[in-house]
Amino acid sequence: MEPAIEVENLAHAYPGKPPVQAVMDVNMVAAEGEFVSLVGSSGCGKSTLLKVLAGLIRPTSGHASVDGQDATQSIGVAAYMPQGGVLLPWLRALANATLGATIAGVGRKEATSHARELFERFGLGGFESAWPSELSGGMQQRVALLRTFLTPRSTILLDEPFGALDAITRREMHAWLQDVWANERRTVLFVTHDVEEALTLSDRVYVMSKRPGTLVAEFRSPFPRPRGREIQTSPEFATLKGQLLDALEAASS
Amino acid sequence: MTVAIDLPRARLPGAGSAGRFLANYLPATLLLVALVGFWEAWVQVRNTPSYVLPAPSLVWEAFLRTRGTLPGHTLTTLNESLLGLGIGALAGVALASLMTSVAIVRRVLYPLMIVSQTIPMIVLAPLLTIWFGFGIEPKVVVVLLVTFFPVLVSTTEALLGADRNLIALLQSMGATRLQTLRYVLLPSALPGFFAGLRIAAAYAVTGAVIAELMGAQSGLGLYITRSNSAFRTDQVFVGIVLVALLSLALFAAVHIINRLATPWAFAGKGDNS
Numbered sequence: 087m088e089p090a091i092e093v094e095n096l097a098h099a100y101p102g103k104p105p106v107q108a109v110m111d112v113n114m115v116a117a118e119g120e121f122v123s124l125v126g127s128s129g130c131g132k133s134t135l136l137k138v139l140a141g142l143i144r145p146t147s148g149h150a151s152v153d154g155q156d157a158t159q160s161i162g163v164a165a166y167m168p169q170g171g172v173l174l175p176w177l178r179a180l181a182n183a184t185l186g187a188t189i190a191g192v193g194r195k196e197a198t199s200h201a202r203e204l205f206e207r208f209g210l211g212g213f214e215s216a217w218p219s220e221l222s223g224g225m226q227q228r229v230a231l232l233r234t235f236l237t238p239r240s241t242i243l244l245d246e247p248f249g250a251l252d253a254i255t256r257r258e259m260h261a262w263l264q265d266v267w268a269n270e271r272r273t274v275l276f277v278t279h280d281v282e283e284a285l286t287l288s289d290r291v292y293v294m295s296k297r298p299g300t301l302v303a304e305f306r307s308p309f310p311r312p313r314g315r316e317i318q319t320s321p322e323f324a325t326l327k328g329q330l331l332d333a334l335e336a337a338s339s
Numbered sequence: 340m341t342v343a344i345d346l347p348r349a350r351l352p353g354a355g356s357a358g359r360f361l362a363n364y365l366p367a368t369l370l371l372v373a374l375v376g377f378w379e380a381w382v383q384v385r386n387t388p389s390y391v392l393p394a395p396s397l398v399w400e401a402f403l404r405t406r407g408t409l410p411g412h413t414l415t416t417l418n419e420s421l422l423g424l425g426i427g428a429l430a431g432v433a434l435a436s437l438m439t440s441v442a443i444v445r446r447v448l449y450p451l452m453i454v455s456q457t458i459p460m461i462v463l464a465p466l467l468t469i470w471f472g473f474g475i476e477p478k479v480v481v482v483l484l485v486t487f488f489p490v491l492v493s494t495t496e497a498l499l500g501a502d503r504n505l506i507a508l509l510q511s512m513g514a515t516r517l518q519t520l521r522y523v524l525l526p527s528a529l530p531g532f533f534a535g536l537r538i539a540a541a542y543a544v545t546g547a548v549i550a551e552l553m554g555a556q557s558g559l560g561l562y563i564t565r566s567n568s569a570f571r572t573d574q575v576f577v578g579i580v581l582v583a584l585l586s587l588a589l590f591a592a593v594h595i596i597n598r599l600a601t602p603w604a605f606a607g608k609g610d611n612s
């Protein structure tokens with residue numbers, strides 16, 4: 087079976103004098119329905135890789151495909167949540183949440199009723215008709231996450247989706263995400279710099295080196311799902327987390 | 340002429356809309372009343388001749404005396420202003436869209452647009468009267484010429500300044516050009532468009548009046564010239580006050596439309612009326 091995400095010898099340099107080599111020699115795969123995380127320090131090129139897969143950046147060289155389609159030639163193959171969420175200031179929360187689905191051709195009624203159900207679940211109940219400027223940073227991020235999941239694509243690209251959330255909300259979102267993922271089994275590529283988050287959510291975790299970013303290590307997170315506190319506080323989890331942190335530190339220095 | 344209306348921001352605790360209104364406009368009203376009172380007193384004490392500076396009470400009398408003809412003049416000027424402002428705004432938006440979508444158009448047209456603003460209206464208005472006659476047309480053209488530019492400049496800037504992240508987001512969703520226009524470019528240009536339209540609204544009435552000074556059959560400009568040549572300075576002041584009120588009304592109307600059209604820009608600022 088063809089992998090959902092396949093990246094081969096990918097390199098990208100942003101134009102400039104001198105050009106900024108963001109990523110280099112990136113090779114990775116994600117099987118269909120697999121949850122894969124990408125951890126690395128800030129500015130290491132994680133977001134660049136995600137943008138290439140979203141079709142927003144045409145890489146300098148190499149190959150990238152999403153669900154059998156060449157990501158360097160097509161756009162809109164995956165559902166993509168940019169860093170910081172990014173909401174349209176002139177759409178109310180509910181309309182923002184359904185934007186991806188609407189653009190993908192889902193009927194407005196269907197998209198709206200689906201979104202309404204999830205607002206409560208996301209701790210956004212009662213804020214359906216709020217403007218983004220009236221929402222807290224964490225709420226804005228959850229609306230953006232909702233929008234990404236409501237976009238009917240089998241592959242989802244998330245760029246630090248929980249960055250602005252407090253620890254408690256973050257845990258709730260982890261539980262929600264695991265639940266949804268277990269039901270729908272969509273392929274997820276998840277960018278974070280939080281090692282514990284990566285191990286909790288993922289099947290596999292890639293470690294990216296500092297710029298120019300390349301993948302230097304790969305870990306498998308073998309714990310049974312759903313993964314809650316008991317797993318996160320187990321000695322096995324702590325050991326793996328230690329190894330991952332070591333790899334991350336080695337890659338970032 | 341610059342008119343600044345500061346809209347309600349700070350809310351008095353427990354105050355209703357009437358209280359808020361008072362809190363916002365009371366200081367300005369008090370200042371105005373004080374100035375008019377000072378003016379009246381000054382003229383009475385110094386015994387200034389009324390053709391030099393009429394007392395506010397005389398201006399009020401002149402208003403009552405000529406009130407029969409004033410609605411006609413005011414309506415004419417309002418008509419010219421609205422028509423010119425409407426066409427000017429449309430032209431500004433059309434040119435802005437053209438100039439932001441085709442680079443060569445921007446390079447060819449922008450210098451021309453700027454040159455059009457360097458010609459003093461006072462010089463152009465008589466020429467327009469020669470070309471278009473004494474009817475409403477030359478006045479509308481003057482208003483159009485003074486109003487399209489602020490709309491053009493601020494709409495152009497707003498279109499060029501549209502958030503790249505939002506455009507990228509829509510692209511990542513596979514949006515068409517039309518969808519990107521509808522969901523990102525248009526809404527992000529609206530606040531800029533209205534900022535330009537507010538300035539244009541403040542200029543529109545003045546533009547119409549200047550054009551009327553060069554020859555007209557009706558209008559506040561005509562009323563002012565006639566009064567001036569008859570040394571009816573009190574009536575000149577009536578004209579000035581009406582021009583100011585008309586400008587204010589237009590400015591306020593644009594602000595209200597702005598609020599209705601871009602509700603998100605006013606969200607969470609304490610006033611949702």
